[in-house]
Amino acid sequence: MSGARDYRGVAVTSPVTIPYARRSDKPAHWFIGSALRALLDASGLDKGEIDGLAVSSFSLGSDTTIALTEHFDMSPRWIEWLPTGGASGVMALRRAARAVQDGDANIVACIAGDTAGSASFSNLVREFSRFSSAAVYPYGAAGPNGVFALITDNYMRRFGAERSDFGRIAVSQRANANGNPNALLGAKPLSIDDYLAAPPIAEPIHLFDCVLPCAGAEAFLVMSDERARALGLRYAHVRGAIERHNAFFEDPVAERGGWAMDRDALYAQAGLGPDAVDCLQTYDDYPVIVAMQIEDLGFCGKGDAPAFLRAHDLTVEGDFPHNSCGGQLSCGQAGAAGGFLPVVEALRQVTRQPLGRQVPDARIALASGYGMVTYDRCLASGAVLLEGMA
Amino acid sequence: MTIHLQTCTACGAHQYPERDLCRTCLSDALVRTENDGRGRLIAATTLHRSLEPDTALPLRIGTVALDADVRVIAFLGDGVQPGDRVALKAAADAEQNQVFTAEKDPADA
Numbered sequence: 001m002s003g004a005r006d007y008r009g010v011a012v013t014s015p016v017t018i019p020y021a022r023r024s025d026k027p028a029h030w031f032i033g034s035a036l037r038a039l040l041d042a043s044g045l046d047k048g049e050i051d052g053l054a055v056s057s058f059s060l061g062s063d064t065t066i067a068l069t070e071h072f073d074m075s076p077r078w079i080e081w082l083p084t085g086g087a088s089g090v091m092a093l094r095r096a097a098r099a100v101q102d103g104d105a106n107i108v109a110c111i112a113g114d115t116a117g118s119a120s121f122s123n124l125v126r127e128f129s130r131f132s133s134a135a136v137y138p139y140g141a142a143g144p145n146g147v148f149a150l151i152t153d154n155y156m157r158r159f160g161a162e163r164s165d166f167g168r169i170a171v172s173q174r175a176n177a178n179g180n181p182n183a184l185l186g187a188k189p190l191s192i193d194d195y196l197a198a199p200p201i202a203e204p205i206h207l208f209d210c211v212l213p214c215a216g217a218e219a220f221l222v223m224s225d226e227r228a229r230a231l232g233l234r235y236a237h238v239r240g241a242i243e244r245h246n247a248f249f250e251d252p253v254a255e256r257g258g259w260a261m262d263r264d265a266l267y268a269q270a271g272l273g274p275d276a277v278d279c280l281q282t283y284d285d286y287p288v289i290v291a292m293q294i295e296d297l298g299f300c301g302k303g304d305a306p307a308f309l310r311a312h313d314l315t316v317e318g319d320f321p322h323n324s325c326g327g328q329l330s331c332g333q334a335g336a337a338g339g340f341l342p343v344v345e346a347l348r349q350v351t352r353q354p355l356g357r358q359v360p361d362a363r364i365a366l367a368s369g370y371g372m373v374t375y376d377r378c379l380a381s382g383a384v385l386l387e388g389m390a
Numbered sequence: 391m392t393i394h395l396q397t398c399t400a401c402g403a404h405q406y407p408e409r410d411l412c413r414t415c416l417s418d419a420l421v422r423t424e425n426d427g428r429g430r431l432i433a434a435t436t437l438h439r440s441l442e443p444d445t446a447l448p449l450r451i452g453t454v455a456l457d458a459d460v461r462v463i464a465f466l467g468d469g470v471q472p473g474d475r476v477a478l479k480a481a482a483d484a485e486q487n488q489v490f491t492a493e494k495d496p497a498d499a
Contacts, residue, residue: 122441135407138489139451139463141442149435150453150463157472203436252455253433375407376453376463 003265007238010097011228012386013221014042015347017355020184020216020332024115028059028335029071031113035217036072039109043221043233047074052105052222054080054096056088056112056336058124078105082336086283086371087243088112089218089340090382094241096222106223113217114335121213129374136375142202144373145210148286149202151377154253155288156204159303163204165310166287167195169322170208170329172314173284177326180356184214184332208329211285216334218344225389234351236386239364240270243382257289257370258381260296267298270385274298277385278362279321279349281342283370284329289378290322293368297383316357324349324359342367343384350388363388393427393480393488395458396420406460427478428495429456434472454478454492464490 016038018031032055040047053076055065063071065081078099082088089112096108125143127133140146155161174190177183190208198207228235242265244258259266267273274297282293291305299320300308314322325331325345328338346365348354368383395404398412399419411418434452437445450466454476462478470476475495480488 125441131407134487136463138483138487139465140437140445140449141440142437142451143441145439146435146437146451146463149437150433150451153435153472154433154453200436200438202438205435252461253453376461 003269006269007097007101007241009224010100010238011223011225011235012093012238012347013223013228013233013235014039015344015351015353016042016219017182017344018113018217019182020214020334021116022184022212022214022332023117024215026115026215028057028113028115029063029068031115031215031217032057032068032111033072035111035113035219036109039219039221043231045107045231047072050074050107050109051076052078052096052099052108054082054092054108054110056082056084056092056339057114058085058335059114076105078108084339084371084380085336086285086339086378087369087380087382088336088371089343090241090367090369090384091243091380092340093222093238093343093384094243094382097238097241100222100224106227108222109219110222110340111217111219112336112340114215114337116213116215116335131375132373144285145202145205147373147376148288149205151254152204152286152288155255155291158255159306161291161306163196164192165306166209166291167192168309168314169284169287169290170195172318173323173327173330175315176324176357177330180325180331182355183326183330184212185330186326186356205286209287211328211333211338214332214334216332216337218334218337218340220344220347234353236347236350236388239272239385239387240266241382241384242266243380245381246379247381254377255292256302257292257296257378259293259368259383263296263298263383266383266385272364276364277366279324279346279359279365281323281346281365281367282327283339283342283368284323284327285333285338289370293370297366297368316359321359325354325356339369339371342369346384346386350386392424393478393490394422395425395460397423404458404460406462425458427456427480428497429454429476429478431466431470431472431474431476431492434466452492462490464492467491467493470494
């Protein structure tokens, strides 16, 4: 059976995070440009040496990647615009890797950034898609909280999950966030009692199931491994990567995501299995989706995540390190940068450049993405396996 | 009470929300057909927050899997619980779009 070409020769380097803020007067362009500057600082490269640019953002208004080339006096020979939110980090990496392999670009900057303010989020939700405007927003205008409450409700009844199972995700991530200076909620302890007692937002979803929107940026570089070594940069190889969109569209309510369709191909491409993964970085805007990723990426069977969560310690020091920087639930979701966070954190862990805690001896990291609720589920998904090169 | 659903006259598929071509066969031959709106409530939530300040809270909504093989998010009538057979009732909004409420299916004994 033939699969996709491997990613040999490609290096992912220079994890960058522009500090998160709950609100900002600065536009998204400022966050993205700041990330670009930080990539140059981290790599020692000159701006003119970046000849590929991939960007994801929700708040650039009518501007996209092409406009940013003018904002920042760049003349890249390869650009990509990724309007795919939570899946955009994995998708940017896959595209940039192929550009480098094919010689269409030598050094690709992959950046996601967004601003935040009281008006931005409501506007984003109201106008998000034709289907959500027509068929979701009129029913209480709850935004993604309502959609994921429905998904969570079904999952709990179908598979016997309890709120405390999801609470394990929120609580372990809060512990992981402690020590990450960029995590907006990292300094506030969260116990399982706090989690269970929190006010309902859209039952069965309560306050600590909902990610905090914020401003910020996340970024990384993709280049040849030869170039990374010449620059003296720590880097990761890409062992495998997948994406799948609108998977299982006949399922009346989402119980599985695209990873379930392609995870065998992912591990086959990588030549390793789930047991070789040292840390998992999932897209966690809602805990139910973390449960789905744990299942669909092959760590347990469908519906078995509750038992898995009860049996494992998801902290950095535990037996199943997960969302080691705190993920979005404890860091906050800087718009599309939330979709880059798992990839950047995976890269940080395997190259020993964490903002906070380090998973001991992390060599193989799995980063997952999930995004774009246009109706009643997210459409975009992907995953990437990174191997840290000593 | 009936609702109407967009239907493809080439392949028979129903679709919701409405689209510009058939989601299955991409045909342009779409019409609205009457449907009894019967199905099963498969998920429910009670909203306690809304982005619209004049939403009356708490508010129950749910996902209905219609017998017509589409899924619809709808307001929930009193006492409707996941697993119940339901029937959708449609009201018209200011733009003449259908707004659905799922009530217990009277035909379901």
